[in-house]
Amino acid sequence: xxWSGKEVRQQFPILQQKINxxxxxxxxxxxxxxxxxxxxxxxxxxxxxxxxxxxxGIYRLAEEATRQYEAARAKIAKxxxxxSTDEVIFVRNATEGLNLVVYSWGRSNVGxxxxxxxxxxEHHSNLVPWQWLxxxxxxxxxxxxxxxxxxxxxxxxxxxxxxxxxKVLALSMMSNVLGTIPDLAEIIHLAHAAGVVVVLDGxxxxxxxxxxxxxxxxxxMAFSGHKLGGPGIGALWGxxxxxxxxxPFLFGGDMILSVRKERSTWNELPYKFEAxxxxxAEAIALGAAIDFLTELGMENVRQHELQLVTYALAExxxxxxxxxxxxxxxxxxxxxxxxxxxxxxxxxxAILDEEGICVRAGQHCAAPLHRRFGIPASTRASYYVYNSxxxxxxxxxxxxxxxxxxxx
Amino acid sequence: xxxxxxxxxxxxxxxxxxxxxxxDAEVDINxxxxxxxxxxxxxxRLDEDDRIAEVKFEGQGCVVSMAAASLLTAEVVGKSPEExxxxxxxxxxxxxxxxxxxxxxxxxxxxxxxxLQKGLEEAGR
Ligand SMILES: Cc1ncc(COP(=O)(O)O)c(C=O)c1O
Numbered sequence: 001x002x003w004s005g006k007e008v009r010q011q012f013p014i015l016q017q018k019i020n021x022x023x024x025x026x027x028x029x030x031x032x033x034x035x036x037x038x039x040x041x042x043x044x045x046x047x048x049x050x051x052x053x054x055x056x057g058i059y060r061l062a063e064e065a066t067r068q069y070e071a072a073r074a075k076i077a078k079x080x081x082x083x084s085t086d087e088v089i090f091v092r093n094a095t096e097g098l099n100l101v102v103y104s105w106g107r108s109n110v111g112x113x114x115x116x117x118x119x120x121x122e123h124h125s126n127l128v129p130w131q132w133l134x135x136x137x138x139x140x141x142x143x144x145x146x147x148x149x150x151x152x153x154x155x156x157x158x159x160x161x162x163x164x165x166x167k168v169l170a171l172s173m174m175s176n177v178l179g180t181i182p183d184l185a186e187i188i189h190l191a192h193a194a195g196v197v198v199v200l201d202g203x204x205x206x207x208x209x210x211x212x213x214x215x216x217x218x219x220x221m222a223f224s225g226h227k228l229g230g231p232g233i234g235a236l237w238g239x240x241x242x243x244x245x246x247x248p249f250l251f252g253g254d255m256i257l258s259v260r261k262e263r264s265t266w267n268e269l270p271y272k273f274e275a276x277x278x279x280x281a282e283a284i285a286l287g288a289a290i291d292f293l294t295e296l297g298m299e300n301v302r303q304h305e306l307q308l309v310t311y312a313l314a315e316x317x318x319x320x321x322x323x324x325x326x327x328x329x330x331x332x333x334x335x336x337x338x339x340x341x342x343x344x345x346x347x348x349x350a351i352l353d354e355e356g357i358c359v360r361a362g363q364h365c366a367a368p369l370h371r372r373f374g375i376p377a378s379t380r381a382s383y384y385v386y387n388s389x390x391x392x393x394x395x396x397x398x399x400x401x402x403x404x405x406x407x408x
Numbered sequence: 409x410x411x412x413x414x415x416x417x418x419x420x421x422x423x424x425x426x427x428x429x430x431x432d433a434e435v436d437i438n439x440x441x442x443x444x445x446x447x448x449x450x451x452x453r454l455d456e457d458d459r460i461a462e463v464k465f466e467g468q469g470c471v472v473s474m475a476a477a478s479l480l481t482a483e484v485v486g487k488s489p490e491e492x493x494x495x496x497x498x499x500x501x502x503x504x505x506x507x508x509x510x511x512x513x514x515x516x517x518x519x520x521x522x523x524l525q526k527g528l529e530e531a532g533r
Contacts, residue, residue: 346444346470346516350412362444376445376468405413406471408422 003304005388008296011036012386022356025391030176030204030335030382031360033229035289042288043231046281054280055254055271069280072287073270076235079290080202080221081212086269087243089236090278094203095125097222097236098170100273101199102129104246105220105238106168109197112138115166117196119144119152119182120372121175124365126201130170140165146372150178150326157187161194168197173205173221174333177366177380178326179309181209181333188217197242203227207384208305208334210298213237225282229385230289233282236273243269250275293385301385305334308383312336312392319399321407325378334383337364343406345379351405352398359395411507417475424478428464435463437527441515446473450523458533460484460492465520472504472513477520479503484524489533493525 009015012034017024026034052062054069070085077085091097106129110116116130120143134141142160145153152171160166169191174181184200191198200221205211207228213221219242224234238246248255248266252275257265266272293301310329316322316338325337339345345361352359360380363370370377381395435452448467455461463481467474483503484492500517501507509517 344444344446344468344470346472346513347413350470350513363442367442367445370445376447406418406421 003300005304005308005386005391009386009388011038011292013037013040015386019356020354023394025355025357025394027381027383027387027391027395028358028360029207029227029384029387030364030380032226033207033384034386035229035231036292038292039229039231039285039289042285043281046284051281053277065280065284068284068287069278072283072290075287075290076237079211079294080206080237081214082237083214084240087237087240089238089243089270089273090283091222091234091236092279093226093232093234094201094222094224095234097220097234098126098199098201099129100236100249101220101222101238102133104249104273105197105242106130106133107137108247110137110139110167113140113165115140115142115160117142117144117157117160117166117169119171120146121150121152121178121180121366121369122170122172123176123201123203124367125203126170126172126199127368139167142166144171146178146180146369150175150180151331152180152182152187154183154186154190157190161190161196164194166191166194166196168199170199170201172201172203173211174208174335175326175366175369176204176335176382177337177364177369177378179332179335179337180327181205181331184216184218192217204333204335207293209302225286225289228289229292230286231279231282233279233286235286240269243273248272248275252276296385304385305383306330308387308389308392309334309336311389312381312383312395315392315396316399319396320403322399325373335380336382337378337380339375339378343402345377347406348379348399348402351402352395355394355398355401357391357395357398411505412513413471414505417471417504420475420478421471424465424474424481426462426464426478426481427466429466430462430464433464434533435524435527435531437523437530439519439523439526441469441473441519444470444516446470446516446519448473448477448519448523450477450520450527452524452527454533457488459486459488463524465523467519469519470513470516472509473516473519476500476504476517480520480524489528492528495521495525 050064054066202221202223206223255275349361430451433451440447446469450465452463453461
């Protein structure tokens with residue numbers, strides 16, 4: 001089943017407004033998604049009916065807040081098919097989830113001379129923490145290259161796994177620039193055969209694709225709730241045995257079992273990794289966002305976006321001088337990036353803004369990837385459940401205006 | 409923005425003043441804006457009173473950064489390093505025709521000016 005995007009759009013209050021008298025066309029969901037009414041209501045309902053700190057109070061409000069917070073955790077676990085709810089840790093965002101893995105697992109498991117493998121298409125948040133770990137531990141950082149077609153060059157992986165030095169492979173499940181959806185089953189199979197732990201950056205995949213961490217056979221996966229229509233909160237999933245063996249990342253209240261003057265012991269999972277008061281209402285509202293997506297059906301979300309991206313790639317490729325980045329639609333998620341030799345992305349975004357169209361201009365936190373393609377920056381239109389082909393038509397019309405104004 | 413893309417600024421963008429490199433210049437600096445990938449290579453010559461005699465630039469960027477660089481190269485001739493150090497966003501906005509730039513474009517507008525200021529500093533002026 002797919003939908004036109006219009007009925008779904010109705011459920012997002014922010015999209016009902018006009019910019020310069022024009023319909024607001026939001027094509028920057030890869031940066032952050034807009035929120036459906038049910039999420040806004042969930043946030044407001046927590047604060048107006050049952051807000052209190054969790055895991056602490058004996059009174060009814062606190063118990064209800066705790067119950068709802070834990071129910072949200074269970075929704076996430078089900079959404080990504082985690083083997084158990086206590087494998088899900090609330091964090092601020094995907095970035096924090098990845099840093100948690102690097103600090104806690106990485107520092108105790110990656111040693112001098114060992115190898116960390118990442119890819120050339122990573123977002124800075126799944127690259128810079130690993131760079132730091134490599135420097136800190138005197139480990140080696142190796143890259144799976146990206147082909148000209150925007151896919152991972154998997155021929156490069158077996159040699160990186162062959163000498164037994166590789167400890168971890170960290171990669172994105174969907175590129176936020178190229179849209180590339182790598183062949184994860186194959187990659188994880190190869191990595192595990194070499195005893196390598198696989199850390200997935202699910203920031204783009206979890207909002208847009210059905211994700212099942214068990215059938216993927218992954219070890220860790222981080223994602224951001226704000227990119228799937230929830231508030232500013234994220235989650236890290238990890239295999240129980242790995243999480244259980246890891247030292248805490250942050251120390252303080254809630255993450256302890258007992259505290260003496262000189263030393264303490266750690267709480268059980270997942271609380272060991274949730275020091276301090278978490279984003280309670282945000283967690284509960286993330287649960288509402290997941291309900292919203294579950295009702296649409298993640299397979300339907302993918303089909304809807306596949307249709308949008310197929311149309312967008314075809315229409316954009318007809319714009320004179322426009323170069324598309326990334327693979328064909330079947331392997332391409334909701335992010336569509338492009339560039340012109342003669343027109344700067346900032347100018348494109350500024351002129352499109354006059355038309356009520358929101359796109360992203362720049363390097364999208366992926367500088368090495370832009371360097372790989374030899375371009376200083378790109379423009380990105382990214383799609384979600386509320387977009388329709390009309391949005392692409394408006395984008396293409398806007399690009400023709402840009403060309404008329406700026407091309408000589 | 410309509411203001412930003414008016415003909416006069418587009419002229420500077422398509423056909424900038426003082427585009428190029430001064431060989432063996434006292435000031436010779438490369439700067440970039442990591443968020444949008446804009447780059448500038450700016451060179452400047454000083455006269456015997458240590459005032460700017462000539463500035464040239466080359467680089468890649470949007471209309472705002474290119475037009476601001478073009479206008480700046482003409483504006484600063486005859487100014488002392490102290491006068492240049494005192495220039496700021498407001499002055500660039502004036503040069504661009506008196507508009508107020510949105511937050512996202514401020515770095516673009518200041519790319520050439522900060523390059524010149526840093527370049528003078530590095531040259532010990
Ligand atoms: C692929 C990818 N990884 C990680 C992130 C980081 O997400 P956040 O900024 O929510 O931590 C993003 C979002 O910008 C992303 O697109």
